Amino acid sequence: MSKLAIEGVSRIFPPVRRGMPTHALEPTTLAVADNDFVTILGPSGCGKSTLLRLIAGLDQPTTGKILLDGKPVSAPGAERGMVFQSYTLFPWLTVADNIAFGLREKGVPAPQRAKVVHEWVNRIGLAGFEHHHPKQLSGGMQQRTAIARAFVHDPKLILMDEPFGALDALTREQMNLEMLRIWRESGKTIIFVTHSIQEAVFLASHCAVLTASPARMAEYFPIELPFPRALPIKTTDEFGAYARRIYASLGLGASV
Amino acid sequence: MSARHEATRAHLDHGPRSARYSVLVLFFAGWGYITLGGYVSKTFLADPLTMVEEGYTLLVRHGFLRDIGVTIWRVLGGFTLAALVAVPIGILMGAYKPIEAFLEPFVSFARYLPASAFIPLLILWAGIGEAQKLLVIFIGSVFQIVLMVATTVASVRRDLVEAALTLGARDRGILGRVLIPASAPSIAETLRLVLGWAWTYVIVAELIGSSSGIGHMIIDSQALLATGQIIFGIIVIGVIGLISDFLFKWGNRKLFPWSLA
Numbered sequence: 001m002s003k004l005a006i007e008g009v010s011r012i013f014p015p016v017r018r019g020m021p022t023h024a025l026e027p028t029t030l031a032v033a034d035n036d037f038v039t040i041l042g043p044s045g046c047g048k049s050t051l052l053r054l055i056a057g058l059d060q061p062t063t064g065k066i067l068l069d070g071k072p073v074s075a076p077g078a079e080r081g082m083v084f085q086s087y088t089l090f091p092w093l094t095v096a097d098n099i100a101f102g103l104r105e106k107g108v109p110a111p112q113r114a115k116v117v118h119e120w121v122n123r124i125g126l127a128g129f130e131h132h133h134p135k136q137l138s139g140g141m142q143q144r145t146a147i148a149r150a151f152v153h154d155p156k157l158i159l160m161d162e163p164f165g166a167l168d169a170l171t172r173e174q175m176n177l178e179m180l181r182i183w184r185e186s187g188k189t190i191i192f193v194t195h196s197i198q199e200a201v202f203l204a205s206h207c208a209v210l211t212a213s214p215a216r217m218a219e220y221f222p223i224e225l226p227f228p229r230a231l232p233i234k235t236t237d238e239f240g241a242y243a244r245r246i247y248a249s250l251g252l253g254a255s256v
Numbered sequence: 257m258s259a260r261h262e263a264t265r266a267h268l269d270h271g272p273r274s275a276r277y278s279v280l281v282l283f284f285a286g287w288g289y290i291t292l293g294g295y296v297s298k299t300f301l302a303d304p305l306t307m308v309e310e311g312y313t314l315l316v317r318h319g320f321l322r323d324i325g326v327t328i329w330r331v332l333g334g335f336t337l338a339a340l341v342a343v344p345i346g347i348l349m350g351a352y353k354p355i356e357a358f359l360e361p362f363v364s365f366a367r368y369l370p371a372s373a374f375i376p377l378l379i380l381w382a383g384i385g386e387a388q389k390l391l392v393i394f395i396g397s398v399f400q401i402v403l404m405v406a407t408t409v410a411s412v413r414r415d416l417v418e419a420a421l422t423l424g425a426r427d428r429g430i431l432g433r434v435l436i437p438a439s440a441p442s443i444a445e446t447l448r449l450v451l452g453w454a455w456t457y458v459i460v461a462e463l464i465g466s467s468s469g470i471g472h473m474i475i476d477s478q479a480l481l482a483t484g485q486i487i488f489g490i491i492v493i494g495v496i497g498l499i500s501d502f503l504f505k506w507g508n509r510k511l512f513p514w515s516l517a
Contacts, residue, residue, distance in 0.1 A: 058418050078424025088419040092437045092514045101433070102423035133514045149423065159422075 002031040003189050004055070004157060008064035011050050024050040026216035027064060030208060032191065037183055040193045041200040041246060042210030048193045049085075050215075052159050055191065056082050068157060078102055081150030085162040087142045089134040095145050096121065096130040102153035120148040123182065140171045144178070151186060160192040164199070173231055176202055180229060198234060201225075201242045209249045218249045302484030311488035320473060324492060327458055327469040330386065334393025335454045339447055341394075342401035346443075349402065350409025351435050363402050371396030372460045384465035389458060396457040397450050404450075408442040409435050441508060441515040448504040455497055 007029055013022040025047035032038050040048045053059040055066055057076040066073040068080065081102075089098045096117050103113045121127055124144040134142055143163050150158055164172045176199055183190055183203075194200050200207050201223055209219040225238055233239055247253045284304060290296050291303035302310070314320035349356045349363075371392050378395075382388040412435050420434045462471025470489050477485035509516065 056418075056422055058421065076418070076421035078422075080422060082419070082422035084415055084419060086415050088413075088415045090416060090419075090434065090437070092440075092512070101420070101425075105420075105424045105426075105429050105433075135514065153424065 003034040003036070003069065004030075004032040004191070005067040005070075006030040006032075006051075006055070006064070007067070009051070009054060009061045009066060010063045011047070011054060011059065012062045024215060025054075026214050028217050029064075030217065030220060032189060032206070034189055035187055037180075037190045037192065037203055037205045038208060039200040039204040039206075040191065040208045040210060041195065041197065043195065043212045043250065045215065046210040046212040047215035048210050049161055051210075052082075052161050052191065052193050055157075056080055056159050078106065078153055079156045080159060081153075081155035081157070082159045083143070083146050083150050083161065083163045085165050087134065087139065087146070087166075089142055089145055089149070091134050094131045094133055095126060095137070098134070098145055099148045099152050101149060106153055108153075116152055120152050123185075124148050124178070139167050140175060143167070143175065147179070147182065151182065151188070156189065158188050158190045160190065162193055162195065165195070172196075172199070177231060179203060180227075184227065197243050197246050200246065201239060202229065202231075202234060207242070207246070209246055211250065219245075221245075298483075299481055300483065302482075302487060307484040307487045307491075310482060310484035311492075314473070314485055314488060318473075323469050323473050324496070327462065327471070328496065330389045330461075330469065331393060331451070331454050331458045333386075334390040334458070335397055335451055337390065338394045338397035338401060338450075338454075342398045343405055343443060343447075346402045346405025347409050347431075347436060347439075349406035350412075350439070351431050356406065356410075359402075360406075363399050367399040367403055369395070369399075371457050375461060375464050379465050384467075388465070389461045389469075392461040393454045393457045397454050400450050400453070401446060404446040405439070405443050408439040408446065412438040441512040444504070444508045444511070448501065448508070451500060451504070452497060455493060459493065 008027045009025065009029075010023070010027040011025040013024055015021045028047075028051065030038075040051065042048045050059065054061050055073065057073050057080065060074075073080070090101065093101070096114075099117045099120055100113045103116060108116075117130075121130055124147065126141060126144060126148075129137065129141065134145070137145070147160075147163070150160075164175050167175060179192075180203060192199075192203060194203075204223040206220065206222050208217055210216065211218045223242055225233060225236075225242075244253070288304050291298070291301055292305070298306070311320075345359070349359055374395055375388075375392055378388045378391050382391060416434055416438060417430055420430055425433060458469070459471040459474070462469040463475050466472040470493060474486050474489045477483070477489070
């Protein structure tokens with residue numbers, strides 16, 4: 001049985017002011033195995049964020065169902081952690097308190113919280129910044145903290161919505177590398193939405209390509225590049241072949 | 257939101273100190289010129305020197321300090337009562353749609369009822385004692401605070417709430433660990449504004465039926481045509497307002513350093 005099963009899930013938003021209803025996501029079916037790193041790639045308006053919000057339980061599908069470990073998803077819950085594109089650290093909490101938020105909500109006692117937080121602060125390279133507030137951190141550091149906050153209470157599934165979209169190119173590559181390391185160390189199942197082809201191929205064990213209008217899944221295929229991966233893998237022919245395949249399925253293959 | 261506003265403005269108005277106070281100086285100079293120069297009758301407007309002299313007499317001989325104390329006590333009492341009632345109601349209204357739907361129409365209506373118009377009624381109900389003064393301030397402040405707090409809480413960033421939901425927070429966690437801390441700086445800012453209005457209500461209440469307080473002194477001075485005392489009373493109110501404002505801002509900066517950009 002797959003970890004996460006998405007069965008015929010669609011989302012139609014009701015019309016706004018006598019307009020047409022918005023088909024944000026056409027019926028989509030997807031099976032994600034345990035310990036998979038699935039990237040969902042597509043242009044804006046392809047429904048990839050909508051799909052992620054449906055899995056998170058922040059929104060309800062119009063048709064179809066979403067099963068996590070065989071149980072239907074209906075509301076947000078701690079077993080599905082999420083990292084958002086916008087910086088959503090709580091600005092009144094320090095880095096350490098932000099990371100500990102979910103643990104406190106779960107009722108984990110303070111000494112144990114401190115131990116786990118300490119471990120994660122080191123893992124994301126933010127030792128010495130525990131008592132900083134989010135506004136004192138760079139964008140990259142904020143997203144690292146957000147990643148730790150989502151991982152720390154051990155969810156079954158991590159959802160990431162273009163988490164590195166606002167970072168500069170080099171910081172982004174650095175973060176991709178760290179993301180792979182954290183994924184391999186933690187053995188989590190991750191669903192990662194992006195609009196970068198490089199990111200989608202580099203991180204993924206499986207890649208789903210969505211197209212806009214109609215907002216539906218065009219392709220879903222495994223990325224069979226060996227692990228561990230280093231950034232220069234992006235210059236290999238195998239990597240290039242995946243990138244070409246994605247360009248083609250997005251209709252971006254033509255010359256001018 | 258407003259706290260953030262203040263912070264950005266503080267960066268912009270780095271004018272020289274002399275420029276910042278020049279309007280104040282100009283005001284006193286103009287006042288001195290028309291009164292001491294004899295352009296305005298002393299009966300209607302005292303000059304600054306007379307004002308200072310009469311103010312000194314008020315403080316030393318007529319126990320004006322006690323009046324100031326009484327007025328401050330009334331403002332703080334009525335305002336604190338209003339805040340204690342209004343802040344929790346406002347938070348609940350902002351957080352829960354059904355509560356908002358239930359209370360909002362009444363509070364919006366009540367907000368436009370002028371507190372000063374209640375004074376005759378309140379005198380009938382509560383006499384001219386302290387209860388009446390506190391009630392005037394309470395009525396004048398409570399609905400304003402409820403609505404402003406409700407708006408603040410309702411406008412907390414949606415993505416912060418969603419982040420908390422995906423971290424396993426339920427209703428109580430969302431309220432106590434997201435909505436309240438996120439709106440605390442703006443709530444404090446609301447209280448600072450409303451405290452300023454409370455000063456208007458207390459003086460009106462003291463003008464109409466009172467035997468002590470700054471407003472009472474002002475109305476007594478009118479009978480004696482002591483315009484210097486009246487102006488002194490008004491300036492004392494201004495100075496107290498300025499001090500309380502300063503204390504509030506300082507407190508907010510200490511309490512919510514994270515909210516300053």
